[in-house]
Amino acid sequence: MYEAGRYRIISADAHVLEPPDIWENHLPAQYQDEAPKLVKDADGGDAWLIPGSGTPDPIGLTATPGMPWDQFRWTGVTYDEARPGCYRGADRLKDMDLDGVDAEVIFPPQRTIGHWLGHDDEDASLAGIQAYNDFLLDEFCAPDPTRLIGMAQMPALGIDSAVDGLRKAKARGFKGVVISNWPSGGEMISEDDDPFWAAAADEGIPVTIHINLIPRATRQATREGLARVYAQGGPGAEKKEMAGAKAAAGLAGVFSMVPSVIGQLIFTGTFEKFPDLHVSMIEVSVGWIPHFLEQMDDRYWRNRSWTEVPISEPPSHYWYRNMSATFIWDPAGVRQRHQVGVDNMMWSTDYPHHGNDWPYSRRVINETLAECTADERRKILADNAVRVWHLDA
Numbered sequence: 001m002y003e004a005g006r007y008r009i010i011s012a013d014a015h016v017l018e019p020p021d022i023w024e025n026h027l028p029a030q031y032q033d034e035a036p037k038l039v040k041d042a043d044g045g046d047a048w049l050i051p052g053s054g055t056p057d058p059i060g061l062t063a064t065p066g067m068p069w070d071q072f073r074w075t076g077v078t079y080d081e082a083r084p085g086c087y088r089g090a091d092r093l094k095d096m097d098l099d100g101v102d103a104e105v106i107f108p109p110q111r112t113i114g115h116w117l118g119h120d121d122e123d124a125s126l127a128g129i130q131a132y133n134d135f136l137l138d139e140f141c142a143p144d145p146t147r148l149i150g151m152a153q154m155p156a157l158g159i160d161s162a163v164d165g166l167r168k169a170k171a172r173g174f175k176g177v178v179i180s181n182w183p184s185g186g187e188m189i190s191e192d193d194d195p196f197w198a199a200a201a202d203e204g205i206p207v208t209i210h211i212n213l214i215p216r217a218t219r220q221a222t223r224e225g226l227a228r229v230y231a232q233g234g235p236g237a238e239k240k241e242m243a244g245a246k247a248a249a250g251l252a253g254v255f256s257m258v259p260s261v262i263g264q265l266i267f268t269g270t271f272e273k274f275p276d277l278h279v280s281m282i283e284v285s286v287g288w289i290p291h292f293l294e295q296m297d298d299r300y301w302r303n304r305s306w307t308e309v310p311i312s313e314p315p316s317h318y319w320y321r322n323m324s325a326t327f328i329w330d331p332a333g334v335r336q337r338h339q340v341g342v343d344n345m346m347w348s349t350d351y352p353h354h355g356n357d358w359p360y361s362r363r364v365i366n367e368t369l370a371e372c373t374a375d376e377r378r379k380i381l382a383d384n385a386v387r388v389w390h391l392d393a
Helices: 022-026 029-034 089-099 110-117 122-140 159-172 191-203 216-231 240-252 259-267 289-307 315-322 331-335 361-368 374-388
Strands: 010-015 037-040 046-049 103-107 148-153 176-178 207-210 279-282 323-327 345-347
Touching: 010 279, 010 345, 010 374, 022 122, 029 122, 089 103, 089 122, 089 148, 110 122, 110 216, 122 148, 122 159, 148 159, 159 176, 159 191, 259 279, 259 289, 259 315, 289 315, 315 323, 345 374
Parallel strands: 010 103, 103 148, 148 176, 176 207, 207 279, 279 323, 323 345
Antiparallel strands: 037 046
């Protein structure tokens, strides 16, 4: 067990690959027909089939630790080939030891969680999210909760459900929560979200956003749209090389979805009303942040009078005081660390997704942070995560 103050390297963003029996073990019997089913993909690999989708979602790129880059593939990867650390907590600890990582902050498997978040049956949606949270806390993180630090997934069923979920998560011992849509369910932030921010500040629990927020209605429409695509032959109907190229292009620009979320939080006065609230943006990189802060401050100074923006400080003030972000490999961001805020950035592995460098994280750290001082390294690699998620409590 790790004692407070003993953390040297913390991955502020890692994930779980759903174990094959997750829904069987944790989802109530009446919802089993709604659960994703493990099937074979077109190349004999394992994949999760979402009810009604028609085409399975392969595990390939979510199970890459130990694979050379030229062996990464979307289909054809099985659970037998994946390292057990992808989906079992005790084995994750062994892989962390090999990688020199003292602790990981654990985020959900996004595709099956997206299924539950967008489910049109609210009871089933809540049951699926609860099943994942139960698995995460009671099974995956149980071997050592001081090293495996799970983030509770919040439901997408409106403000009352979100507030209730947050308070229950804190009572159960979760160190943080993940929201995947604005808490009240709107397409943009509104005052209806305030009870959730107030509860987070009151409970002293940080809120995390993994890349982006997607309204529940959009998730439902996406599910329907995918069903139509699958009915016409599925994504495989397009040449694989073209589909892969488009996917890689999207991954390279993933941060482009983030500024609107940060801007809405800051410009609407959320942190003015709730100064103790902390929101962390996960897996968004940081090299773009200095430019964005400059642009926000410029727009504030030019437009603060006619827009009656309800903040008393320039937007960058709230970034530095109330927000943070994680990166995996971001030399440009590290070079600009003083503009990003050395206190506002946290390193991560993304294990077991294809952004990870396991088991060579220490080499990547030494290369990327070569120009940092010892104090800066401590903050970026561990101390900021300890502070944000109260790991010394």
